[in-house]
Amino acid sequence: MQARDELESKVRERTAELRQANEQLQAEIAERIRAEEIVQKTQVDLAHAARVTTLGELAASIAHEVNQPLMAVVINGDACLEWLARAQPDPQEAREAVGRIIAEGNRAGEIIRRIRALFKNSPLQKAPVRVNELIHDIVALTQRELARNGVSLRIELDAALPAVFGDRVQLQQVILNLVVNAIEAMSGASGQPRELRIRSERDGGGVLVSVGDTGAGLPLGPPERIFDAFFSTKRDGLGMGLSISRTIIEAHRGKLWATNTGDGAVLQLRLPIHQEVV
Amino acid sequence: MAGEEPVVYVVDDDEAARAAIQSLLHSVGLRAETFGAAQEFLASYRPDAPACLVLDVRLPAVSGLDFPRDLAARNAAIPIIFITGHGDIPMSVEAMKAGAFEFLTKPFRGQVLLDAIHKAIESDRAGRHERSKVAELRQRLGTLTPREREVMQFVVSGLLNKQIASELGASERTVKIHRGQVMRKMQAGSLPDLVRMAEKLGVPARKY
Numbered sequence: 001m002q003a004r005d006e007l008e009s010k011v012r013e014r015t016a017e018l019r020q021a022n023e024q025l026q027a028e029i030a031e032r033i034r035a036e037e038i039v040q041k042t043q044v045d046l047a048h049a050a051r052v053t054t055l056g057e058l059a060a061s062i063a064h065e066v067n068q069p070l071m072a073v074v075i076n077g078d079a080c081l082e083w084l085a086r087a088q089p090d091p092q093e094a095r096e097a098v099g100r101i102i103a104e105g106n107r108a109g110e111i112i113r114r115i116r117a118l119f120k121n122s123p124l125q126k127a128p129v130r131v132n133e134l135i136h137d138i139v140a141l142t143q144r145e146l147a148r149n150g151v152s153l154r155i156e157l158d159a160a161l162p163a164v165f166g167d168r169v170q171l172q173q174v175i176l177n178l179v180v181n182a183i184e185a186m187s188g189a190s191g192q193p194r195e196l197r198i199r200s201e202r203d204g205g206g207v208l209v210s211v212g213d214t215g216a217g218l219p220l221g222p223p224e225r226i227f228d229a230f231f232s233t234k235r236d237g238l239g240m241g242l243s244i245s246r247t248i249i250e251a252h253r254g255k256l257w258a259t260n261t262g263d264g265a266v267l268q269l270r271l272p273i274h275q276e277v278v
Numbered sequence: 279m280a281g282e283e284p285v286v287y288v289v290d291d292d293e294a295a296r297a298a299i300q301s302l303l304h305s306v307g308l309r310a311e312t313f314g315a316a317q318e319f320l321a322s323y324r325p326d327a328p329a330c331l332v333l334d335v336r337l338p339a340v341s342g343l344d345f346p347r348d349l350a351a352r353n354a355a356i357p358i359i360f361i362t363g364h365g366d367i368p369m370s371v372e373a374m375k376a377g378a379f380e381f382l383t384k385p386f387r388g389q390v391l392l393d394a395i396h397k398a399i400e401s402d403r404a405g406r407h408e409r410s411k412v413a414e415l416r417q418r419l420g421t422l423t424p425r426e427r428e429v430m431q432f433v434v435s436g437l438l439n440k441q442i443a444s445e446l447g448a449s450e451r452t453v454k455i456h457r458g459q460v461m462r463k464m465q466a467g468s469l470p471d472l473v474r475m476a477e478k479l480g481v482p483a484r485k486y
Binding site for chain 2: 063064067069070071072073074075076077078079080081083086090093096097100103104107147154
């Protein structure tokens with residue numbers, strides 16, 4: 001009888017110990033999840049900050065981009081009034097002017113949509129993404145900047161490119177970074193033709209995007225260095241762009257690397273193709 | 279005069295801006311020719327009618343602000359109205375220095391542009407009138423003999439016939455004849471008239 005009591009007390013003891021260990025484990029897991037969330041949120045915040053900085057650098061270009069349709073709206077409006085105020089009003093011309101006002105209003109709206117998409121600080125949202133669409137949006141946003149720096153654009157996109165799986169805003173940021181870097185790499189060089197080369201293609205089970213320039217090439221030293229945080233060749237650069245870009249691409253199970261070409265540098269990223277769930 | 283209908287040239291790389299400005303100009307009965315690039319304008323510009331140029335400063339290939347210098351190098355004295363999306367002060371100063379007639383920051387009202395255009399065309403018309411008058415005077419000057427030219431320089435310096443005669447070692451009577459020829463050939467009604475002509479032509483007064 002006594003032996004049974006002893007056994008029961010021991011079992012109770014062990015059960016209490018186990019419960020305690022379990023609780024501790026639970027607490028630890030919760031703590032780890034919280035830490036991971038913080039890391040992820042910090043990464044998202046950092047990426048957002050870098051994006052805002054890059055967009056800030058483009059602010060003058062973007063302002064011009066919005067101003068352009070605005071100016072067309074105002075002038076078309078005045079033209080419309082003039083056509084109607086003539087001794088012989090011309091409703092056809094007036095109608096055409098209004099048509100252009102609507103088209104330009106939509107153009108301004110489209111620009112705002114692209115900017116807003118990049119300024120958004122949203123938690124990671126993974127979904128199928130069409131890389132060519134991202135490239136088109138970035139090209140539209142940076143067109144002025146290209147013209148301003150006398151850079152011509154050569155773009156070759158594979159129309160049959162499959163979708164990748166990822167966060168649209170972050171992937172767009174990577175492409176924006178690469179394009180802005182390429183433009184800056186060329187703005188210092190004089191004498192040689194400035195050409196931005198953007199290419200998308202299928203590469204086995206992945207999608208390969210190349211952003212090439214005809215600038216001075218990669219800085220001397222190991223090419224990997226350019227992906228280090230706080231490494232910058234720009235006078236007032238933070239040195240975060242490529243470091244964050246690589247973090248983003250790696251979080252998408254992809255790769256980002258740089259190579260020198262004969263007449264400049266090329267940055268390439270490879271992302272796995274989105275597997276449809278059957 | 280033939281070909282007096284003014285022409286407004288518009289150079290802007292943005293197609294929508296060109297269409298809008300063109301419609302506005304047509305609506306008030308102005309003739310407009312639009313171009314997407316400065317080179318296209320240069321290729322088709324004919325300086326035989328009063329004109330002005332509406333130019334977007336931020337053009338690709340040719341920087342808008344270098345363009346007036348290119349034009350000046352071609353002796354094309356066309357008034358330029360700059361339009362720009364970023365009207366910062368340094369840029370407007372730079373534009374005025376480069377010879378801008380007017381500097382407008384986008385977006386602007388149609389009337390503001392039309393006013394500037396009318397003023398610019400008026401200025402070009404006056405400039406052309408002035409230039410054609412100078413050209414005519416130059417032609418008259420070309421009909422003078424070297425001796426008559428010499429006499430003209432003394433006359434516009436304010437010398438009397440007697441003084442000119444002694445300067446040239448000629449008789450006062452001969453100087454008088456030369457002087458008469460100068461007044462006739464230059465079609466000058468009076469001495470002040472001749473002095474004004476000499477000024478326009480840059481004929482230097484003769485120091486004695």
